[in-house]
Amino acid sequence: MRIALFITCVNDTLFPETGRHVVRLLERLGHEVVFPEGQTCCGQMHYNTGYRRPAATLAVRFVRTFEDADAVVVPSGSCAAMIRDNYPRLGGSGSRLSRKVAGLAPRVYDLTELLVDVLGVTDVGAYYPHKVAYHPTCHGLRMLGLGDRPYQLLRAVRGLELVELAGATECCGFGGTFAVKNGDVSSAMGADKARHAVESGAEVLCAVDNSCLMHIGGTLSRQRSGLRVAHIAEILASTEKEGALR
Amino acid sequence: MSATFLGIPPFPEAAHEAVNDSRLRHNLRKATHTIRDKRASVVTELEDDWERLRSEGAAIKNHTLRHLDHYLEQLEASVERAGGHVHWAADAAEANAIVTRLVQATGETDVVKVKSMATQEIELNNALAEAGITAYETDLAELIVQLGDDLPSHILVPAIHLGRSQIREIFLDQMAEWGVPAPAGLTDDPRALAEAARVHLRERFLRTRTAISGANFAVADSGTLVVLESEGNGRMCLTLPETLISVVGIEKIVPTWADLEVFMQTLPRSSTGERMNPYTSTWTGVTPGDGPQEFHLVLLDNGRTDVLADTVGRQALRCIRCSACLNTCPVYERTGGHAYGSVYPGPIGAILTPQLRGMSSEVDEALPYASSLCGACYEVCPVAIDIPEVLVHLREEVAAGPGHLGEKAMMKGAEAVFGSSRALDAAQRAAGAARNLVPRHLPGMAGAWTDTRDLPDVPAESFRQWWNKHEKGQS
Numbered sequence: 001m002r003i004a005l006f007i008t009c010v011n012d013t014l015f016p017e018t019g020r021h022v023v024r025l026l027e028r029l030g031h032e033v034v035f036p037e038g039q040t041c042c043g044q045m046h047y048n049t050g051y052r053r054p055a056a057t058l059a060v061r062f063v064r065t066f067e068d069a070d071a072v073v074v075p076s077g078s079c080a081a082m083i084r085d086n087y088p089r090l091g092g093s094g095s096r097l098s099r100k101v102a103g104l105a106p107r108v109y110d111l112t113e114l115l116v117d118v119l120g121v122t123d124v125g126a127y128y129p130h131k132v133a134y135h136p137t138c139h140g141l142r143m144l145g146l147g148d149r150p151y152q153l154l155r156a157v158r159g160l161e162l163v164e165l166a167g168a169t170e171c172c173g174f175g176g177t178f179a180v181k182n183g184d185v186s187s188a189m190g191a192d193k194a195r196h197a198v199e200s201g202a203e204v205l206c207a208v209d210n211s212c213l214m215h216i217g218g219t220l221s222r223q224r225s226g227l228r229v230a231h232i233a234e235i236l237a238s239t240e241k242e243g244a245l246r
Numbered sequence: 247m248s249a250t251f252l253g254i255p256p257f258p259e260a261a262h263e264a265v266n267d268s269r270l271r272h273n274l275r276k277a278t279h280t281i282r283d284k285r286a287s288v289v290t291e292l293e294d295d296w297e298r299l300r301s302e303g304a305a306i307k308n309h310t311l312r313h314l315d316h317y318l319e320q321l322e323a324s325v326e327r328a329g330g331h332v333h334w335a336a337d338a339a340e341a342n343a344i345v346t347r348l349v350q351a352t353g354e355t356d357v358v359k360v361k362s363m364a365t366q367e368i369e370l371n372n373a374l375a376e377a378g379i380t381a382y383e384t385d386l387a388e389l390i391v392q393l394g395d396d397l398p399s400h401i402l403v404p405a406i407h408l409g410r411s412q413i414r415e416i417f418l419d420q421m422a423e424w425g426v427p428a429p430a431g432l433t434d435d436p437r438a439l440a441e442a443a444r445v446h447l448r449e450r451f452l453r454t455r456t457a458i459s460g461a462n463f464a465v466a467d468s469g470t471l472v473v474l475e476s477e478g479n480g481r482m483c484l485t486l487p488e489t490l491i492s493v494v495g496i497e498k499i500v501p502t503w504a505d506l507e508v509f510m511q512t513l514p515r516s517s518t519g520e521r522m523n524p525y526t527s528t529w530t531g532v533t534p535g536d537g538p539q540e541f542h543l544v545l546l547d548n549g550r551t552d553v554l555a556d557t558v559g560r561q562a563l564r565c566i567r568c569s570a571c572l573n574t575c576p577v578y579e580r581t582g583g584h585a586y587g588s589v590y591p592g593p594i595g596a597i598l599t600p601q602l603r604g605m606s607s608e609v610d611e612a613l614p615y616a617s618s619l620c621g622a623c624y625e626v627c628p629v630a631i632d633i634p635e636v637l638v639h640l641r642e643e644v645a646a647g648p649g650h651l652g653e654k655a656m657m658k659g660a661e662a663v664f665g666s667s668r669a670l671d672a673a674q675r676a677a678g679a680a681r682n683l684v685p686r687h688l689p690g691m692a693g694a695w696t697d698t699r700d701l702p703d704v705p706a707e708s709f710r711q712w713w714n715k716h717e718k719g720q721s
Binding site for chain 1: 257258261262265266271576577580581614615616617618619620621622624625635638640641642643644645646653657660661663664665666667670673674677691692693694695697698699700701702704705707708709710711712713716717
């Protein structure tokens, strides 16, 4: 299958390795990945902070860039949710944007949805000999409804021991500009999430969203916890032959 | 005279104090998690029925709000037919004046109250105090808050921020000034505390001849008002006095008695985690020889029709004040209710308060941002209010206003960078080149990040730079 990658601005700029893992994983599974060049950002930051007009402009750009794709993979739960759940609110009913979004949004998938629902695979042939805890990010959990998909994928990874994360469904406190506007509350939420992650006994905390991981990982790093964070794509891309790709 | 929220700083500042108060954090965490777990278990019992009840509740409320003028008039006619009197109050001042006048007409200077969010919203107790009338709160938690000259911090559990040793101190210090004193040697055993409150309140109930209540629901076709409560104090207030004055927000209407069936299932489960609340009292006008012989209903607008005019924001008026959103909210759990600077705290307060009061103050402008948009509030709301949607909607209103110049400049800069893939690539290359120059501690607003978190390293190469090489077979 030919899959268009929407890398997202945060991944592109700060976590390019996530994109590389997605490409290696999908190519290993026999699919073609394309990277439409005009892409930039989904507009989530603008939208969530109350800047609707720039968010709408970015939505138009996204639709123009990806409208011909058979499937779009987004290695970020919150950006996928922005496109699927919030773009329809941006255009206004009956608008050109709304009509185009209605056509495109059903073909936009988070990585775990693409693998399980579209490509029909839960065992991606990965090998990752570590204790791993999974943090179900809020957008992945409540807006996309990823449900069991990430767990199915992780459970099929050889060598991986999935450990339970207490308070898993609670927000880590990132929330985009919330982390800055309400720094104290955001830090307190992050500290609790980090504590639960450490107490889980995991070596690696993984999620479908690097933004949340940046926040939790930044907290873990400041605490010198020794626990590292990884996007789920890194784990799924790792093989016995190539080792954990970094 | 009771305390007011005036003077409480905007949310981020007020939250700073709360987050660093370890006793408060402990009390809040324990209480919210207990109710949260109870709610989840009794909701799960209903399985698929829950989602049906939830959408039915939302539909009933939406229908009523859409035809509010009709149902209000129907309610007025029903109440008067049943021997009650209806008064209309456009705002807090008018409502306070009406209630004060009605109490004065009874010749009494003491009134008992069953907890009512509407009367807290209009600060009725202060208005009555100015007229020389003392209002006694009879709900246990509300009594604690009143005795402590404190402010409520939760819709359902107003004293959620206090531990039992703090409550013991308040009882010992204050009860004597308000009536029957706390017994000497009072311990902080919950039974002993409850008994002290019971004795104190019992004397009050038997002596007071005028009562003030709110209502959870007002049934338009029969003119019936409904209060759900747990302690029996509500029933005392609603049956013992000679005069009963109920102050009710105009959005509390349901069209028919049958509609209550939905909310009688969803409200107790959502609020206290019970299948059914211990006391449900209903009253319809007056009945000779039984209960209050004079009944007044004060219908309160106080900004509600303005909210109704906002097509996105109006869903907040569906709220049945169950407080499930407070108990599940990770932000509320860490700040408590006082930080919201309003009688309506938590997620619902963050959308309701700025709509009712308007967003002309820093306190109200900060409220729509007091959320990480995690969506847990929407998930538990028994009338399916999409709180995150309304939060973002209200943020648009704030962002469109004056001020926030730094943020506006930042957003504009981001817009320019994301305006073309070439501009983004150039910005990424610049960041990559300067990657070793990024300071560990950022200045200004961004300092909120680096106070407690390490920044990620900026990579030497963006994804799109790597992709270009990968495509050319160089990776």
